[in-house]
Amino acid sequence: MASPRPKSPRQPIVKNDKEESFWDKIGTLGRKKRIKEVQEVQAEGKYAIDSPGSPMAPEMPPEEYALEENEERSVIAPRSLDEPRVQDLMRVLIDWINDVLANQRIIVKNLEEDLYDGQVLQKLLEKLTNDKLDVPEVTQSEEGQKQKLAVVLATADRVLGISRYGLPKWSVESIHSKNIVAILHLLVHLARFFRAPIRLPENVSVAMIVVQKAGDKLVHRTVREQITETYDDLGVRCERDAFDTLFDHAPDKLQVVKKSLVTFVNKHLNKINLEVTDLDTHFHDGVYLILLMGLLEGFFVPFHCFHSTPADFDQKVHNVAFAFELMEDIGLAKPKARPEDIVNLDLKSTLRVLYNLFTKYKNIA
Structure with a gap:
């Protein structure tokens, strides 16, 4: 039986030390760079399909998610957040939240990062309704954050009358997973309901990539999801008097x-x-x-x-x-x-x- 090939990294290799080793190194770097780029693109594509990017998406972790036949999943197109109207909307909402919570020394800089755990949403809702919510002030664990969010969002749904008019476009899972579309929907509803003294940019929408499983293929299409409509500074259409x-x-x-x-x-x-x-x-x-x-x-x-x-x-x-x-x-x-x-x-x-x-x-x- 032939003896196994040696696994030592010091295998004797005959090569030209002056020219071949130099170009080998360049070639290796180029291949590694291309391989890394391919891996990044593959990872980005997998995340786009598996991550919870829609407020109506099923509430389950991405690793446990699998598309059934004809089932759909939607995610926000990353560049959609860079659109001027979307940026204006986020800026107006951040300024409004900071104005409402100014006396509590709370400063929001990023909607996804600052609102996902329920702490700021709790303070905002308490200030708007003048009612104290029965939730812990500080929650460190993920489970504790989701429990607080459940109470906060249930209160928001009740105040907004969501249960009477249909399902909300946000959920505990979507807010906690820093879904910006769900967060924007919630804040716009609150601002309109409580007649916030702000003018929301009109007709703001975001591009959503919808992925559907058809047979053995994943078919995708792009749709626009409306965040604000017209006259959002008043919440309803009405004539001046x-x-x-x-x-x-x-x-x-x-x-x-x-x-x-x-x-x-x-x-x-x-x-x-x-x-x-x-x-x-x-x-x-x-x-x-x-x-x-x-x-x-x-x-x-x-x-x-x-x-x-x-x-x-x-x-x-x-x-x-x-x-x-x-x-x-x-x-x-x-x-x-x-x-x-x-x-x-x-x-x-x-x-x-x-x-x-x-x-x-x-x-x-």
């Missing part, structure tokens, strides 16, 4: 209007020993609005119909919505504002509602 003009161009006249409305509401609320001094805040929980409706129409509102001392955001929204129902019952047009606008201390919406009452009841003793 006199209050828009007052706020923008006649702040001195706005003060006159506010003073007239304060006099009007106190004329009636004083009958039950209540007084309003600040229109910006005294109607945000709906209690004064309900009582005012009863005084204007001469009926008693049973206490079991509303929360006389609302303890959270939902109870305040319930109160304002109930006041709106009373207005419709007596023949007033449905308010253009949403109950959430009043609860969120949107002064313009509050003034619109009170002015409608003033127009109808200004001559009542």
